[in-house]
Amino acid sequence: MSAxxxxxxxxxxxxxxxxxxxxxMKGGGTTPPGPMPVEGGEQFPPLEALPMDEEMxxxxxxxxxxxxxxxxxxxxTENASSRNEGFEASIHRIKEQVLPRLLERVDPxxxxxxxxxxxxxEFRPIIGEVLAELKINLNRREQFALEKVLVDExxxxxxxxxxxxxxxxxxxxxxxPDQTFIEKKGKLQLAQIQFRDEEHLFQIAQRxxxxxxxxxxxxxxxxxxxxxxxxxxxxxxxxxxxxxxAISIRKFSEKPITxxxxxxxxxxSDKMATVLKIAGASRMNIVVSGGTGSGxxxxxxxxxxxxxxxxxVITIEDAAELRLQQPHWLPLETRPPNLEGQGAITIRxxxxxxxxxxxxxxxxxxxxxxxxxxxxxxxxxxxDGSMATLHSNSPRECLAxxxxxxxxxxxxxxxxxxxxxxxxxxxxxxxxxxLRDGSRRTTNITEVIGMxxxxxxxxxxxxxxxxxxxxDGKIIGEYRCMGLRPYTLEKAKQFGFDKPYxxxxx
Numbered sequence: 001m002s003a004x005x006x007x008x009x010x011x012x013x014x015x016x017x018x019x020x021x022x023x024x025m026k027g028g029g030t031t032p033p034g035p036m037p038v039e040g041g042e043q044f045p046p047l048e049a050l051p052m053d054e055e056m057x058x059x060x061x062x063x064x065x066x067x068x069x070x071x072x073x074x075x076x077t078e079n080a081s082s083r084n085e086g087f088e089a090s091i092h093r094i095k096e097q098v099l100p101r102l103l104e105r106v107d108p109x110x111x112x113x114x115x116x117x118x119x120x121x122e123f124r125p126i127i128g129e130v131l132a133e134l135k136i137n138l139n140r141r142e143q144f145a146l147e148k149v150l151v152d153e154x155x156x157x158x159x160x161x162x163x164x165x166x167x168x169x170x171x172x173x174x175x176x177p178d179q180t181f182i183e184k185k186g187k188l189q190l191a192q193i194q195f196r197d198e199e200h201l202f203q204i205a206q207r208x209x210x211x212x213x214x215x216x217x218x219x220x221x222x223x224x225x226x227x228x229x230x231x232x233x234x235x236x237x238x239x240x241x242x243x244x245x246a247i248s249i250r251k252f253s254e255k256p257i258t259x260x261x262x263x264x265x266x267x268x269s270d271k272m273a274t275v276l277k278i279a280g281a282s283r284m285n286i287v288v289s290g291g292t293g294s295g296x297x298x299x300x301x302x303x304x305x306x307x308x309x310x311x312x313v314i315t316i317e318d319a320a321e322l323r324l325q326q327p328h329w330l331p332l333e334t335r336p337p338n339l340e341g342q343g344a345i346t347i348r349x350x351x352x353x354x355x356x357x358x359x360x361x362x363x364x365x366x367x368x369x370x371x372x373x374x375x376x377x378x379x380x381x382x383x384d385g386s387m388a389t390l391h392s393n394s395p396r397e398c399l400a401x402x403x404x405x406x407x408x409x410x411x412x413x414x415x416x417x418x419x420x421x422x423x424x425x426x427x428x429x430x431x432x433x434x435l436r437d438g439s440r441r442t443t444n445i446t447e448v449i450g451m452x453x454x455x456x457x458x459x460x461x462x463x464x465x466x467x468x469x470x471x472d473g474k475i476i477g478e479y480r481c482m483g484l485r486p487y488t489l490e491k492a493k494q495f496g497f498d499k500p501y502x503x504x505x506x
Contacts, residue, residue: 089192091145092159094136096196099150101130106154116155120147158204159193160249164227170251171293176244177201186438201245205235208247212319219339224319229254232321250293256323259302267295268442269479272462274504275445278497279428280306283361283385284488289398290432295440296389297321299432300363303387307361311385314357316350317365330357347371351378364388370409372402373418379425384491395429395446399456402426416454423448423456427488433464437475449487459484461505481505 105126111119127147131138138146152161163172163182171183177195181188195201209216209225216223222236232250263273279286280303288303290296304324307313312328320333332354337344347364348371354362355378362378364371367390379386392398399422406418413421431444443464449457460482468476483506486492492501 087142087145091142091149092194094138094142094146095149095153097134097136098127098130098146099153101133102126102150105130111154116151119155120151123147123150157207158200159195160204160247162193163191164231164249164251167254172247172249172251174201174245174247176241176246179243186434186440198244201247202237205237205245205247208233209235214336220336223336226319226321230321230323232319250321252321252323256305256325257298257302258305262299262302262442267440269462269481271481271504272442272445272479274500275461276303276430277306278492278501278504279488280304280385281308282488282492282495282497282501284427284491285379285384285425286387286428286430287367287398287402287426288387288389288430288432289392289395290389291391291393291434294432294434296432297365298440299430299442300387300389303430304363307385311360312358313361313363314354314359315363315365316347316354318347319365321365322363324363348374351375354378355383359383361385361387366390367402367405369405370411372405373409373411373413373421376402376406376421376425380421393433395431395444395458395460398429398431399426399448399458419454419456420451423451427491429458435475437469437473439475441477447487459487461486 102123106123111122114122124147127143127150131143152158157164159180160172160174163169163180168184169182172191173181173183173188174195175181177198177200180191180193182191183189195204205216208227209223211228212225214223214225216235216237221238221240222234225233225235227233227249230252232252234248235245237245259268259273259276262268263270268276286303288296288299290299301323304313304322304326307324307326309327311326313324313326313330315322315324315329315331316334317331318334320331322331324331332350334347334350335343335345347368351362351364351371351374355374360383362375362383363386364375365388367375367388375386375388390398390401392401402422403415403418406413406421407415426448429444429446429448430442431446432440433443434440441464442462444460445462446458446460449459451457461484463480463482464477465480466475466477470476481504486501486505489498489502492498
C-alpha cells in the first residue's frame with residue numbers, strides 16, 4: 001500500500017479505478033473470483049437500464065407550477081442580494097464627498113425657508129466650487145442629478161424622494177439602511193436605493209414623524225404618521241426592529257380613484273358598480289372588509305363620492321388617510337400618549353365626541369376594538385349612511401369579528417343582543433381582496449338581512465368566481481350576479497333608486 005492509499009501491483013498499473021463498478025456485498029458471502037464487471041452489480045443495474053417513463057420523470061414541465069417553484073428557489077438569493085452599481089450609485093458616491101463641504105458653506109436656517117427650486121439655484125455655484133476643490137468633473141446630466149440628490153437630502157426625504165415621485169410605486173418598504181422594497185402593479189421588487197447608514201435612515205424617519213407632531217425614540221419606538229400628500233407611514237426602530245429602522249409607506253394616488261375607474265380596471269362588474277353607487281347615495285350602512293393592502297380605504301374613498309354635498313360628514317382615523325371631496329367634511333385623528341403615558345385620545349373617544357357634533361354620517365377609518373359598539377349605536381340612532389373598514393377574509397368572518405370586538409370590550413352585553421345590534425345596523429358588507437397576481441378585486445357584495453334564532457342571516461348579491469389562470473400568471477374570473485331580490489330595496493326606494501337597484505341585482 002502506498003502512502004496515498006493506492007495498492008501497488010502490476011494488475012492496477014496505469015489503470016484508474018472506476019467508481020460504482022464494484023459488485024455490492026450480499027449478506028456475508030465472499031466475492032467470487034474472476035474479472036470485475038464493468039456494467040454494475042446485480043442489485044444496482046446501471047442508470048441507463050432503469051425504465052424512465054414520462055410519469056416517473058422528476059423534471060418539471062415548462063410553464064408548470066412546479067417549474068415556477070424551482071425558479072423561485074434558485075432566484076431568491078440572487079434577487080435579495082442584487083445591488084445597483086450604475087449611474088445612480090456613482091451620483092450617490094459623489095454626494096457623500098460633496099455634502100459635508102456643502103454644509104460648511106450653507107446656513108441651514110436660511111436654506112429651510114427656501115423652496116426646492118430656489119435652493120437648487122442657490123446651490124448651483126456652490127456645488128461647482130466644491131467639485132472644483134475635489135477635482136471632480138461632471139457633465140450637465142450628472143450635475144443636475146447631483147443637485148437634485150443634495151436638495152432632497154437637505155429639504156426632502158433623501159433617497160425616498162425618488163420613489164415618492166414615481167407614480168407607478170404604490171408601496172415603499174424600507175427594511176434597514178441597505179434594503180428597500182417597492183410595490184409596482186401589485187408585485188414586490190427590490191428598489192435600487194440605499195441609505196448612508198442607520199443614523200441617516202433614522203434622521204429621515206424623525207423628519208417624517210415630527211411633521212405631524214409625533215415622535216419616535218427609545219421610549220416610543222413605533223409611530224404612525226402621514227406625508228403631506230396623505231400617504232400613510234408607519235415607523236418602527238430598534239430594538240423592536242432587528243435590521244434597523246423600518247419605514248412602511250402606503251402611497252396614495254394623486255388622481256382620486258372612482259367606482260367607474262375600478263370598473264374599467266376590472267375590479268368589479270358594471271352591475272356591482274351601480275349597486276355600490278346607489279348604496280352610497282341611499283345612506284346604507286356599509287362595512288368594507290378585506291386583508292392588508294386589499295384596497296379597503298380606496299373603496300371607502302370611492303364610495304364617499306356618492307354622498308350628498310349637503311350632508312355633514314365626520315371621519316375618524318388613527319392616521320388621517322381618507323380624502324373626501326365633500327364640502328362639509330371634518331376629519332378627526334387620534335392622539336398617542338405623552339412621555340408620562342397620559343393624554344391619549346382613542347378612536348372610541350372620538351366616536352363618542354363625534355355624536356355630539358351633529359354629524360349626518362360617521363366614517364371610521366378602521367374598526368379595531370370597543371369603538372365597534374359605539375359605531376353600531378350611531379348607525380342605529382339617526383346616522384344612516386355611516387361606513388367603516390375592517391380586517392377580515394370573508395363577509396361571515398367580518399360579522400364574527402364585529403361580535404368579538406364588542407365582547408372583548410368592557411361592555412357587558414349578551415352575545416344575542418350584540419348579534420341583533422349588528423343585524424339591525426349593518427346593511428351591506430363589501431369584501432375586497434388582493435389576489436396572488438397583484439390585482440385587487442371586489443369578491444363579494446353581501447346583504448345583512450336579520451336574525452334567525454341566534455344567527456345573523458345574510459344573502460349574497462354578487463360574487464367573484466375564479467375560472468382560470470393565463471400563462472403569465474394573470475387570474476381570470478367571472479363576476480356572478482346571484483339574481484336575488486335585495487332586502488335593502490326599501491332604503492333605495494326612499495331616494496328614488498328602487499328601479500335601477502332592482503335591475504342591477506336581478
